[in-house]
Amino acid sequence: MPDKHYKQIVILSGKGGTGKTTVATALSEIAEAKVVIDTDVDAANMHLVFDYYINSEYDYYGGKKAEINPNKCSQCGMCELVCRFDAIKEFKVSRTSCEGCGFCFRVCPDDAISFYESKSGVYSACELEDQSKFYYAQLLAGEGNSGKLVSEIKKKAYEQVKENVKWIIIDGPPGIGCPVNASLSGVDFVVIVTEPTQSGLHDLKRLINLLEIFKIPSGVIINKYDINTDMSNSIEKFIRPEGISLLAKISFDKKFIKAIQNSKTIIEYDHAYIDTFKTIWNDIQKVILN
Ligand code: SF4
Numbered sequence: 001m002p003d004k005h006y007k008q009i010v011i012l013s014g015k016g017g018t019g020k021t022t023v024a025t026a027l028s029e030i031a032e033a034k035v036v037i038d039t040d041v042d043a044a045n046m047h048l049v050f051d052y053y054i055n056s057e058y059d060y061y062g063g064k065k066a067e068i069n070p071n072k073c074s075q076c077g078m079c080e081l082v083c084r085f086d087a088i089k090e091f092k093v094s095r096t097s098c099e100g101c102g103f104c105f106r107v108c109p110d111d112a113i114s115f116y117e118s119k120s121g122v123y124s125a126c127e128l129e130d131q132s133k134f135y136y137a138q139l140l141a142g143e144g145n146s147g148k149l150v151s152e153i154k155k156k157a158y159e160q161v162k163e164n165v166k167w168i169i170i171d172g173p174p175g176i177g178c179p180v181n182a183s184l185s186g187v188d189f190v191v192i193v194t195e196p197t198q199s200g201l202h203d204l205k206r207l208i209n210l211l212e213i214f215k216i217p218s219g220v221i222i223n224k225y226d227i228n229t230d231m232s233n234s235i236e237k238f239i240r241p242e243g244i245s246l247l248a249k250i251s252f253d254k255k256f257i258k259a260i261q262n263s264k265t266i267i268e269y270d271h272a273y274i275d276t277f278k279t280i281w282n283d284i285q286k287v288i289l290n
């Protein structure tokens with residue numbers, strides 16, 4: 001990790017579809033001297049909103065897969081019997097089902113099984129219109145190990161970060177799994193985007209429990225707060241004693257979807273949102289820089 005002349009902010013949500021990327025792209029647009037990373041590698045979509053061009057593309061190898069050498073295989077059937085992932089049929093290994101556990105290799109009497117590095121995804125180093133660096137990655141269909149890809153794309157971004165960069169803004173993966181843990185390493189502040197629903201509150205609690213383990217300060221944005229003001233109040237009541245700031249309550253607005261459909265950030269699509277996100281950005285800076 002290079003010397004930290006920058007602060008890192010990750011935008012998370014307990015699940016997908018809460019408006020996380022809308023918030024991440026809007027804050028990215030407002031921040032200056034930044035690097036932007038989309039670590040939602042299972043469903044990357046910042047690149048659908050930004051104008052950018054690709055500087056470099058990299059293959060990502062997430063793990064090993066088994067393969068059977070038909071010239072050595074005596075077709076005893078042992079490998080198919082022991083494979084818990086049903087990846088072997090008629091003495092051939094399915095690339096998408098194989099988890100690389102190595103069990104088949106251990107039982108093969110003919111030394112007919114070997115392993116190869118399998119390409120699991122790609123990631124791209126790009127440049128935005130204002131010449132900020134932007135990174136995003138995509139797993140190939142059926143591939144796992146997205147946490148490792150999140151770490152890899154962040155590592156690539158750190159390697160190329162310039163001295164004048166002050167902010168790294170990360171669109172995180174949804175949920176609380178391994179990719180989220182990977183997105184949190186080295187982060188100074190987490191913006192949690194939630195919705196006023198029972199499941200939104202449940203997911204928020206799980207996320208806050210996770211952040212307590214990492215000891216990272218956070219703030220909450222309640223998106224679509226007016227679809228259920230009672231639940232919105234419950235969320236506010238929950239976060240207050242936890243010492244978590246309420247960054248904003250945003251009304252339900254179809255423009256959020258329309259902006260993405262038109263490949264624009266919400267503040268490009270509707271300039272009335274510039275003040276909303278500038279205020280959020282200023283509040284985040286106050287917490288981090290104090
Ligand atoms: S490495 Fe594991 S998952 Fe892959 S084929 Fe062998 S036993 Fe099945």
Ligand code: SF4
Nearest residue numbers: 073074076077079108
């Ligand atoms: S265990 Fe080895 S020899 Fe037996 S079927 Fe599988 S690859 Fe062929």
